[in-house]
Structure formats: C-alpha cells, structure tokens
Amino acid sequence: MKTTFLTILTGCFLSIQANTPQSDRPIITTWQNDKQAAICYTFDDACPNQFTTAIPILDRYKAPATFFVAEVFNPDWNVLKQVCGNGHEVASHTLTHCNLNDSVAANEYRESNQLIFSKTGEKVHTLAYPYCNAPSDSITEKYYIGARICSGQIEKATPDNFMRISSIVVGSESSLTTGEELTKLFDKTLQQKGCCILLIHEIDNGPGYSPLSSEALEQSLEYTRKNPAFWITTFKDYICYAKERDNAKIKEIRRSRKEISFTVNDNLPNDIYKTPVTVSYPLPSNWSEATVTCEGKEIEAEIVDHKILINVVPDTGIVTIKKK
Ligand SMILES: [Zn+2]
Incomplete structure (x- = not known):
C-alpha cells in the first residue's frame, strides 16, 4: 500500500511541475543540442594503439576526441594531421614531457x-x-584557454579554474577498466549535468601506460549512442562552449507576427571561440513549424515543446526565425 501511495504522489508532483509555465526568455542550453551531460575522450602520450585501434573505433561512432602529444614520444605526424581533419583535436602535452615548473x-x-x-x-x-x-x-593562461589536471572528479558545467580542469584516469592502473564501470561514471555525470573527461593512455596490449581494453572503449561509446543525453566533444569545444554559454548575450532585435530576429554576441576572441552554442528560443503558441536563417543562409533547427533549438556561432550576425 505504502509503495502505491508514494507512486501516486510522485506522479502528481511530476505533472504539476510539467504544467508550470516556464520563462519566455531565450536561453543558451547548458550543453550543445540541449544534451544533459558532456563526455571528453582524451588520449595522452601518443601510445601506439591509439592510432591503430582507438581512432578507427572513435570514427565509427563519430566521436571527436583530443590527443595530447609531446615530441618526446615521436608521434606519427601524418596520422595526427589526418586526425585533425576528421574532427578530432591535437593539443599540447609539452615538448619533452617534463615535470613543469615556472622556469x-x-x-x-x-x-x-x-x-x-x-x-x-x-x-x-x-x-x-x-x-x-x-x-x-x-x-599557462598566456598560451592556452584551458588545461587539464587529473584530480579524479567529474567537472562542473563551468570549471572553477580553466587552468586546472579535472580528468579521470582509466585503464589497468585505475579502478575504471570495464565498459560497465565507464557507463556508471557517465550516469553519475548525467546526474550532475557535468562533464566527464576521461584520461586514456594505451589501448589493449600496447606498450604504453595503463591500457584500457578496446572492448571497454567501444562499450562506453555504444552506451552514449543509445542514450541521446550525452554530448561527446573535444576538450577544446567543451571549454569554448562553457565560456561562450556563460559570456554570450542573446538580443532580440525584431519581432512581428511572422518573424523573430535576434543576435548572439560575446566578448571572446572570434578566432578561437567559434564553437556553436545552442539557443533555446520560445515560440509563440500558434507557431508549430518554422525555418531559421543566419545572415540569409538557412540553418538547421529543431522544435521541442514550443521552443526552437538553434545552433549559433556567437558574433556571426542576425538569426531570423520565420513562421511556416
Ligand atoms: Zn603524459
């Protein structure tokens, strides 16, 4: 009896919440495409099996990742150049992989x-x-927009310190070795609406540090494919998104019965900060379909619950929503 009663109560509570009118103001969603959590796959030290095994798996899942390379590991630059063209990020792990100090x-x-x-x-x-x-x-902040430490925590949507962004070591030298353990970590990230930055070295039986099995890597990616709440992104895009989201202002500049125009501007340098942010714009109740253009060019958009989700790169001009 008790259980039934509780279930009914919870049901009532949920339906009341759903009927509560929400703000009519447009917002930038916490994560791109209104996803509920972010995941970054980051790979260190240019371990050999990253290139032969991990990259083909990541590409199969269309999952962009970040490769932190140091010259001392003799990375395969031809592969890394291709990897950049394929949506992945190649970033710095210093030149000599030394213990850094201020000098x-x-x-x-x-x-x-x-x-x-x-x-x-x-x-x-x-x-x-x-x-x-x-x-x-x-x-560090003179050279980079963000830097990764490994304090083992799920990061917040906006890190407290962009020069000390937390990551979580995985593989044989850690407590995270199986696909199931990784997906549990992703679920925790979802509860916190945060960002999980995985620190991966070697894959399978390669010679590098703390190998993770390709099976575990693949299982974790399969989980994110089945659960559309996750945004898989590079370390750089996570940082850019967080700063742009917190910094950008949406300004409505025109509104008629058939058209709404607005701009999204921030004060961040445009040569670096060009990651699209997702604007959720409330639509008038009689607009069930709409088209969206940015500076005259049609862009994709999706209507969910009388709000239209539009991906906009800040500082790129006027966005217009037209009733269909
Ligand atoms: Zn390293």
Missing part, C-alpha cells in the same frame, strides 16, 4: 605549440600537464 613552462608551451602547428597546420589552444603537475596558472 621551464613558457619554453615548453611555446615550442610545443609551434611544433604541432608546423606539423598539422592547426593552432593549439589546450594543454594536458605531464604527470598532472601544474606550474603557475598565470604562465
């Missing part, structure tokens, strides 16, 4: 960034500290 950090950062740019043609914006040892933030 060597700037040199390690500059030379590593130059090397990666010369080999891949892509500018570097993020860093993973070797051995998770961070020097003074004031040095």
Whole structure:
C-alpha cells in the first residue's frame, strides 16, 4: 500500500511541475543540442594503439576526441594531421614531457605549440600537464584557454579554474577498466549535468601506460549512442562552449507576427571561440513549424515543446526565425 501511495504522489508532483509555465526568455542550453551531460575522450602520450585501434573505433561512432602529444614520444605526424581533419583535436602535452615548473613552462608551451602547428597546420589552444603537475596558472593562461589536471572528479558545467580542469584516469592502473564501470561514471555525470573527461593512455596490449581494453572503449561509446543525453566533444569545444554559454548575450532585435530576429554576441576572441552554442528560443503558441536563417543562409533547427533549438556561432550576425 505504502509503495502505491508514494507512486501516486510522485506522479502528481511530476505533472504539476510539467504544467508550470516556464520563462519566455531565450536561453543558451547548458550543453550543445540541449544534451544533459558532456563526455571528453582524451588520449595522452601518443601510445601506439591509439592510432591503430582507438581512432578507427572513435570514427565509427563519430566521436571527436583530443590527443595530447609531446615530441618526446615521436608521434606519427601524418596520422595526427589526418586526425585533425576528421574532427578530432591535437593539443599540447609539452615538448619533452617534463615535470613543469615556472622556469621551464613558457619554453615548453611555446615550442610545443609551434611544433604541432608546423606539423598539422592547426593552432593549439589546450594543454594536458605531464604527470598532472601544474606550474603557475598565470604562465599557462598566456598560451592556452584551458588545461587539464587529473584530480579524479567529474567537472562542473563551468570549471572553477580553466587552468586546472579535472580528468579521470582509466585503464589497468585505475579502478575504471570495464565498459560497465565507464557507463556508471557517465550516469553519475548525467546526474550532475557535468562533464566527464576521461584520461586514456594505451589501448589493449600496447606498450604504453595503463591500457584500457578496446572492448571497454567501444562499450562506453555504444552506451552514449543509445542514450541521446550525452554530448561527446573535444576538450577544446567543451571549454569554448562553457565560456561562450556563460559570456554570450542573446538580443532580440525584431519581432512581428511572422518573424523573430535576434543576435548572439560575446566578448571572446572570434578566432578561437567559434564553437556553436545552442539557443533555446520560445515560440509563440500558434507557431508549430518554422525555418531559421543566419545572415540569409538557412540553418538547421529543431522544435521541442514550443521552443526552437538553434545552433549559433556567437558574433556571426542576425538569426531570423520565420513562421511556416
Ligand atoms: Zn603524459
């Protein structure tokens, strides 16, 4: 009896919440495409099986990842250049993979960034500290928009300190070795609406540190494919999204019976911060279908519960929603 009563109560509570009118103001959703949590697969040290085994799996799941490379590991630059073109991020793990201190950090950062740019043609914006040892933030923030430590926590939607973003070590040297353990961690991330940054080294039986089985990697990706609440993204896009979301202002500039126009602007440098943010715009109740253009070009949008979800790169002009 007790159980039934509780169930009824919970049911009432939910339906009351659902009927509560929500704010009519447009917002930027916590995560892209209104997903409920973010997952970053990050790979360190250019371990051999990352290239032969992990990348084909990631590509099969269309899952962008971040590869933190240091020159000392002799990474395969040809593969890394292709990887960049395929939506992944190649970023800095310093030049020599040394224990950083304030006297060597700037040199390690500059030379590593130059090397990666010369080999891949892509500018570097993020860093993973070797051995998770961070020097003074004031040095690191001159070179990077965010840097990764490994304090083992799920990160918040906005990290307290972008120069010390937490990650979680996985594989044989950790307590996270199976697909099931990884998916439990993802569920926890969902409860917190946070970001889970996995720190992966070797895959399967390669010679690198703390190997994770390709089976576990694949099971975790399969879980995110079945559960559409997760946003799989690169470390850089996670950082850009968080800063843009917190910084950008949506401004309605025109409204008629058939058309709404608005802009999304932020004060972040546009050459780095160009990750699309998802605007959730409430529609008038008699608009069941709409088309969206940005500076005249049609863009994709989705209507959910009388709100239209639109992906917009901040500072790219006027977005117009037209009633169909
Ligand atoms: Zn390393």
